[in-house]
Amino acid sequence: MxxxxxxxxxxxxxxxxxxxxxxxxxxxxxxxxxxxxxxxxxxxxxxxxxxxxxxxxxxxxxxxxxxxxxxxxxxxxxxxxxxxxxxxxxxxxxxxxxxxxxxxxxxxxxxxxxxxxxxxxxxxxxxxxxxxxxxxxxxxxxxxxxxxxxxxxxxxxxxxxxxxxxxxxxxxxxxxxxxxxxxxxxxxxxxxxxxxxxxxxxxxxxxxxxxxxxxxxxxxxxxxxxxxxxxxxxxxxxxxxxxxxxxxxxxxxxxxxxxxxxxxxxxxxxxxxxxxxxxxxxxxxxxxxxxxxxxxxxxxxxxxxxxxxxxxxxxxxxxxxxxxxxxxxxxxxxxxxxxxxxxxxxxxxxxxxxxxxxxxxxxxxxxxxxxxxxxxxxxxxxxxxxxxxxxxxISSFPLSNVYFNVLAGTRPDEIRHRWEMDYWGLSFRQGLNYILDHGTSSHIIVRYRESPCAATYRIFFGQDRRLELQHVEETEQWIERESGDYFITNYRLFPNDFEQCKGNEIYSFRVANSRVCTIFKLR
Incomplete structure (x- = not known):
């Protein structure tokens, strides 16, 4: 007692x-x-x-x-x-x-x-x-x-x-x-x-x-x-x-x-x-x-x-x-x-x-x-x-910043289509780690839209010579297969599906039944 x-x-x-x-x-x-x-x-x-x-x-x-x-x-x-x-x-x-x-x-x-x-x-x-x-x-x-x-x-x-x-x-x-x-x-x-x-x-x-x-x-x-x-x-x-x-x-x-x-x-x-x-x-x-x-x-x-x-x-x-x-x-x-x-x-x-x-x-x-x-x-x-x-x-670690309760929606990707999710760009670290772990090439070119991807690369992956990042702005550039191996996105201010990359998705990090970060194979 x-x-x-x-x-x-x-x-x-x-x-x-x-x-x-x-x-x-x-x-x-x-x-x-x-x-x-x-x-x-x-x-x-x-x-x-x-x-x-x-x-x-x-x-x-x-x-x-x-x-x-x-x-x-x-x-x-x-x-x-x-x-x-x-x-x-x-x-x-x-x-x-x-x-x-x-x-x-x-x-x-x-x-x-x-x-x-x-x-x-x-x-x-x-x-x-x-x-x-x-x-x-x-x-x-x-x-x-x-x-x-x-x-x-x-x-x-x-x-x-x-x-x-x-x-x-x-x-x-x-x-x-x-x-x-x-x-x-x-x-x-x-x-x-x-x-x-x-x-x-x-x-x-x-x-x-x-x-x-x-x-x-x-x-x-x-x-x-x-x-x-x-x-x-x-x-x-x-x-x-x-x-x-x-x-x-x-x-x-x-x-x-x-x-x-x-x-x-x-x-x-x-x-x-x-x-x-x-x-x-x-x-x-x-x-x-x-x-x-x-x-x-x-x-x-x-x-x-x-x-x-x-x-x-x-x-x-x-x-x-x-x-x-x-x-x-x-x-x-x-x-x-x-x-x-x-x-x-x-x-x-x-x-x-x-x-x-x-x-x-x-x-x-x-x-x-x-x-x-x-x-x-x-x-x-x-x-x-x-x-x-x-x-x-625990289950979403380290992406619990994307928490939503049931009031936000429950259907697949409903939250991503209605609310901003990974506005901080934190999921890029998991995404780049996944590419390095599963990529077999000695030189991997990754295309990206959002600037936190580049910051994450400089800070945590700058010493890894296998990775090369290419920034793109226009939609047409995302799928230029001859220019890159992968395209990675966290959907920041772009909640829609990337129709140009349809069928090329190799992995998505999901939270609350919605995609937070997706990696597409370009070639």
Missing amino acids: QLRSVLSRRSGFIVWALFLVAGLCSFQNYGISWDEEAQRYAAQISYDYIRGRDNFLLQWDNRDYGVVFELLLLGLEKLLHLRQLSDIYLMRHLVTHLFFLGGAWCFYLLLRRIFQSNFLAVTGLLLLLLHPRIYADSFYNSKDLPFLSMYAICLYVFSRAFDSERLIVFWMIGVATGLLTDIRILGILFFVSVLFFLFGQVCFNIARRKSVRQKLLQLTVYVFSSCLTVYLFWPFLWMHPLDGLLHVWKSMSVFSRWDASVFFNGTFIHASQIPWYYLPVWIGITTPVFYLATGIGGIILVGISLLRKPFACFYDADYRLRLLALITCLGPVLAVIVLHSVVYDAWRQVFFIYPAFVLLSVWALSELILFTRNNRILKSAIVFAVLSPLAFT
């Missing part, structure tokens, strides 16, 4: 440690995503600016991207004296994933503080870690996943700050908020949320004729540490902090530079013309159904509780976190709808709302357990439902 009790108390750490071991064993298997080379290049430009080598950063089109996490990755690359491209990108994958696990651990601690239940805390941890798309992205997506991870850390420090009221903890939440904003400008939403609660407490104390000195000190410390951190770790802001921040906010709220179309429900739509329901639909079809149902239930229950006690968030820690979770979860989606912001590649740009969504899910589960007589059966059902996506993640 004593061993069982210890295991129960340590179950959160055991689950987290199992994911750590799984990540260490699997990080080498992921391919190269579309933006990884560009992200590393962004860090190099800021690094050259910091070193005083040139001022290209100040004129660069993408200067409005936060680079603090990318500078961390570049610093580790130089500290470890990595030279081989494969070593550099594998290190990036590992560190990005470890940072995600760090955020997940802070989130677990937050759940344990709120609910005082190890079962609910572990359930929330699993809900965060087992979302197939988010888990896969935690290895190679160094833009959206570090932002999600830092948001989870901010939620935890937020809870600690308002509970303890010590100035040093408000300094910590300020630093955390600054780093969050240094990763992506949307961190300002969290900054504004904290200001709202601090100002609310000041007004509440004034109304109750209580002293506001401590609250004003907390507000001052928070604002100062946040602004200082944002400035120190964002080189673009060093010369003109306010003008630079306004430029970044205006640019990222509209982001008109991405002049392309998205594939949505079988139709190509310009990214600036997406329907208002674009994000809700993508979230709905790519989140496990149980996760989705409990999250929506949590939104409804928490919304009702806040309507009943609209001012409780200024004096009750539980209600304060409920409101923050609701703002974090719904605010960015509503902002995209109202501002008509450019959004693409499913909902990855708002992945950061997911920890708050999970927090709301756990609130719903806690209420369900509270009003259920047979908790043992209910808890067993919850564990089964929470663990169910694990089967998909």
Whole structure:
């Protein structure tokens, strides 16, 4: 019984440690995503600016991207004296994933503080870690996943700050908020949320004729540490902090530079013309159904509780976190709808709302357990439902980024014909490996359309002299048999079948009953 009790108390750490071991064993298997080379290049430009080598950063089109996490990755690359491209990108994958696990651990601690239940805390941890798309992205997506991870850390420090009221903890939440904003400008939403609660407490104390000195000190410390951190770790802001921040906010709220179309429900739509329901639909079809149902239930229950006690968030820690979770979860989606912001590649740009969504899910589960007589059966059902996506993640490894639930469709290739699948281009690593393993020629020419194929080749296959890649643009070039041995595609922005290659398919990697990457034999 004593061993069982210890295991129960340590179950959160055991689950987290199992994911750590799984990540260490699997990080080498992921391919190269579309933006990884560009992200590393962004860090190099800021690094050259910091070193005083040139001022290209100040004129660069993408200067409005936060680079603090990318500078961390570049610093580790130089500290470890990595030279081989494969070593550099594998290190990036590992560190990005470890940072995600760090955020997940802070989130677990937050759940344990709120609910005082190890079962609910572990359930929330699993809900965060087992979302197939988010888990896969935690290895190679160094833009959206570090932002999600830092948001989870901010939620935890937020809870600690308002509970303890010590100035040093408000300094910590300020630093955390600054780093969050240094990763992506949307961190300002969290900054504004904290200001709202601090100002609310000041007004509440004034109304109750209580002293506001401590609250004003907390507000001052928070604002100062946040602004200082944002400035120190964002080189673009060093010369003109306010003008630079306004430029970044205006640019990222509209982001008109991405002049392309998205594939949505079988139709190509310009990214600036997406329907208002674009994000809700993508979230709905790519989140496990149980996760989705409990999250929506949590939104409804928490919304009702806040309507009943609209001012409780200024004096009750539980209600304060409920409101923050609701703002974090719904605010960015509503902002995209109202501002008509450019959004693409499913909902990855708002992945950061997911920890708050999970927090709301756990609130719903806690209420369900509270009003259920047979908790043992209910808890067993919850564990089964929470663990169910694990089967998909294992069976589709390392392509769980292409997860869809039953709402997206079930017929063969239905999903590919309606929704964008491998928009990151990760499947090319598996495709090129297959060609090398099954090709018998000493010189293999592979034709491709999508640029991640070339990046994957440079980073993981550049030393293999058997492979030669040829980029093609026009449809007629895909099947020029005298010019290549194979044609490989991941169907990015081309969901249709390649009729010119009909009958020449030699292998397809499939996920969710749809082709993700196909190899055609040309000669």
